[in-house]
Amino acid sequence: MEEKGVLIVDDELQSRALIRKLITIYFPHCSIQEASDLETAEVLIHSFNPDLVFLDIQFKGETGFDLLDRLSDISFSLIFTTAHSEFAIKAFKYSALDYLLKPIDIDEFQTAVSKALSKPNPTPIQADQIHFIRQFKSGPDLPDKLSIPTVDGFLFVTISDIIYCHSLGNYTEIYLSKNQKILSSRTLGSFQELLQQHSFYRVHRSFLVNLAHVTMYKKKDGGLLVMDSGDEIEISRANRDHFLKIMTG
Structure with missing residues (x-):
């Protein structure tokens, strides 16, 4: 089976360790890199060229969306990870972006990763999709x-x-x-x-x-x-x- 590259971007060591463990168990053909901050993540995206990126939402003073704003091209599949929040769930459903809620459910994890790694050409993320998420962050008002x-x-x-x-x-x-x-x-x-x-x-x-x-x-x-x-x-x-x-x- 063709080796796939996976990048885990999360400032929590425990979260990165869990995702790494699950990838190792259920998708052993993957090579894995980690980043605890957005600067390191940006460097690894260019040097490691991952097929799949797990991206946490909240970082100190920044969000995972700030990383996406810096990238001129997103040529990888993307799964957001976020703590359980009613507004977060609605936001991702409105935007049609892939996500996993923390604590991560193993069955949902396997389904999401299998789907992401099976895509021959990941669908580019559109600016409006990110806009939906940002809109929910500012409050519970429904998007238009x-x-x-x-x-x-x-x-x-x-x-x-x-x-x-x-x-x-x-x-x-x-x-x-x-x-x-x-x-x-x-x-x-x-x-x-x-x-x-x-x-x-x-x-x-x-x-x-x-x-x-x-x-x-x-x-x-x-x-x-x-x-x-x-x-x-x-x-x-x-x-x-x-x-x-x-x-x-």
Whole structure:
């Protein structure tokens, strides 16, 4: 098996030691380097040329994002590591960046590393993805944009422009204003988790709608919603009464 290079960037010795141990046990074909500060990490990224970098978020007076800002090119897979935080979890889900929560779960670790090392060409990190994380650091306000993973990379959309989402198995079609449509590799359940605080409602097992874009409710056929795009969305009988209560007060 081809040898892979892994760089662990964390100012906590115990955290670096744990990741090193797990890599050694589950991915023995990897060579490992460590950095306890961002300056050393930057040097090793250029000299060691890692395939995968574990990057902690918090450093003394700096963040892991400051390291990324210094790099002109990110040609490696990246897994952020962070202490458990509700806002941190939301931030990474909005940004579609890979992350592991401390204390690290072994199964999640194996899944994340296997995924990262299997990428022939890591998807470049976009500035908007980092922006989402920084936005959450300043407080719990909800972001106004969402990073949507697609087969080609990521698209960044304004949440208020999303009219509705339609499930296609493990994929989701996102219908936007101005007759735009995106096919995402996220499930509808993932979008529901991210968007429910933005007045999105799961009206059917296959549909998640933005209530701001609903213009009419039709009683026929068990219940249909007319969106401002003109599309009609079926509402399930199980959700109909609760939906009408929300919309009519």
